[in-house]
Amino acid sequence: MRINRRIRLGAGSIALLLAIAAAMGCGGSERRGALEHAAAGRLTIGIKFDQPGLGLRNKDGSFSGFDVEVAKYVAGVLGVQPDGITFVESPTAQRETLVQNGQVDFIVASYSITEQRKDRVAFAGPYYVAGQSLLVRADNTDISGPDGLRGKKVCSAKGSTSAQNIEKNFPDTQIHTFDTYSLCLEGLRSGGWDAVTTDDLILAGYAAQSAGAFKLVGRPFSTENYGIGMKKGDKALRVEVNNAIEKMIMDGTWKRVFDATFSPSGYQAPTPPSVDWY
Ligand code: GLU
Secondary structure: OHHHHHHHHHHHHHHHHHHHHHHOOOOOOOOOOHHHHHHOOOEEEEEOOEEOOOEEEOOOOOEEOHHHHHHHHHHHHOOOOHHHEEEEEOOHHHHHHHHHOOOOOEEOOOOEOOHHHHOOOEEEEEEEEEOEEEEEEOOOOOOOOHHHHOOOEEEEEOOOHHHHHHHHHOOOOEEEEEOOOHHHHHHHHHOOOOEEEEEHHHHHHHHHHOOOOEEEEOOOOOOEEEEEEEOOOOHHHHHHHHHHHHHHHHOOHHHHHHHHHHHHHOOOOOOOOOOOOO
16 A cells, blocks of 8 residues: 555656646757756856866865856856856866767857867856966975976876876976866875876966965966857857957956955966957
8 A cells, every 4th residue: 555655746746746847848859058057047067166266165065166157147147047067067078068969058168269279168258367386395406497307207187188288298208187276286285296287377376275275387388268168060059159258358257256266375366358259
């Protein structure tokens, strides 16, 4: 008897869920685009969860950082309130797949626009220009730039432009890669790695949180144009997101948000880039 009742309840619940899903426009086999999701007041946005200053999931479950603010601003222009956003962690090497599979509507996650990535995703932006740099222990004296990496052990993230650059252009350096940069930090602290390499902005966030344990060295040695990654072929979305980025820069929000997130790490807001309307 008890089992029967449970089964009936289960079937009833499924019917109810299907009815709700149909009413919300989720029915059918067709996968709807980001603009339709936005029109329904909801967006799923990929960010980093472990990059303080850029994309961070805080202990209380809230999200903070420049990328998070860019994501919220763009969502707002598309008509979506912050409580309509679901943030999804998007580690470096998984970003193209998350976009292609429709698991996110778009990605704002220190995501460099590259020709190789453009084979799989489209990019709005750029909304920021970063550069590859090096994080070392505060007492390190023998690494002051990429030329000091000969014979050294360097840690970075799988699939990143930073790791690719070391592999290609610094063959005498041992590069070790993990899913995220935060996984490199313990090894840097304990002496397993001599340096962590990725964009200056990301490293500045880690340095600011390290209570003086780490420092950034040298000048940036690459150009990383941060774009908002999205499905290839969704031209309408690209236009809307590019407009939103331009608006954020023009109305002063871009600088205000950058100053609020990065001035504690001693970073001045640079001149914002111009959006590429390719
Ligand atoms: N901007 C570089 C990239 O997209 C490094 C930062 C990251 O991995 O998110 O590969």
